[in-house]
Amino acid sequence: MSQEKIPLAGVIGSPIAHSKSPQLHGHWLRVNGIKGFYIPMDVAADDLEQVLRTLPKAGFVGVNVTVPHKEKVMDLADLVTDRATLIGAANTLIFRKDGRIHADNTDGYGFIQNLRQNAPGWDPKAGPAAVLGAGGAARAVVASLLDAGVPEILISNRTRVRAEALQADFGNRLHVVDWVQAGNMLDDAMTVVNTTSLGMIGNTPLRVPLDGLRKDAVVTDLVYAPLKTRLLEEAEAAGCVTVDGLGMLLFQAVPGFERWFGVRPEVDSAARAAALR
Structure with missing residues (x-):
């Protein structure tokens, strides 16, 4: 047998x-x-x-x-x-x-499904997205956001040249912002994504000023240790819909x-x- x-x-x-x-x-x-x-x-x-x-x-x-x-x-x-x-x-x-x-x-599929499940009212076409970071995770996030219909992506990375490489690959809907100006990206952003490891347990904190967050923005952090990062805590306090990073891991x-x-x-x-x- x-x-x-x-x-x-x-x-x-x-x-x-x-x-x-x-x-x-x-x-x-x-x-x-x-x-x-x-x-x-x-x-x-x-x-x-x-x-x-x-x-x-x-x-x-x-x-x-x-x-x-x-x-x-x-x-x-x-x-x-x-x-x-x-x-x-x-x-x-x-x-x-x-x-x-x-x-x-x-990864991009996991990212979008996490947003759709945990921020059911999220509308990618509502306005620009702000993306922090330009590593491998950022590439997946940018590809999926463009595919979902986000009209424009503002991207900032500590090393500007890496953000420029993404802009070269993904085209004119991407606009690079200097890291020291990253907080300014939040003024118009309807979707805010941290793809860096800043804010993770044991890592340097994310020090981007968050006072520009719109209360109608959806804010997500790919970091899931801790589940509620400083970015998500401050976004919640500002009235934003927040989505933690664990769902992306599950959906991908x-x-x-x-x-x-x-x-x-x-x-x-x-x-x-x-x-x-």
């Missing part, structure tokens, strides 16, 4: 011990009664290609990819989605039955889980609790 293979997935990065993905996917596997496993794997850059070629032979159906491998896996994949190409990074790999590796980026995990295990998981309070354990 032939036994069905147990499907395996996981997350590859270095370091990886801090990842909340194993708790989240483990929760979804349990509640959906799926006999599968999701495993954190600390993989050095030099071993990345060998590991990716070996995993499918061991029963892996796919993996998430995090720092520092999100760009490198693009070169190793056989098929890359348009959105991953646009963002220049992949966070989700699917190991196909024909042996090919399919790379996607679901949905497409991968569905592709690997054949079930679309629920992002609900139990999933949030599992990720925070």
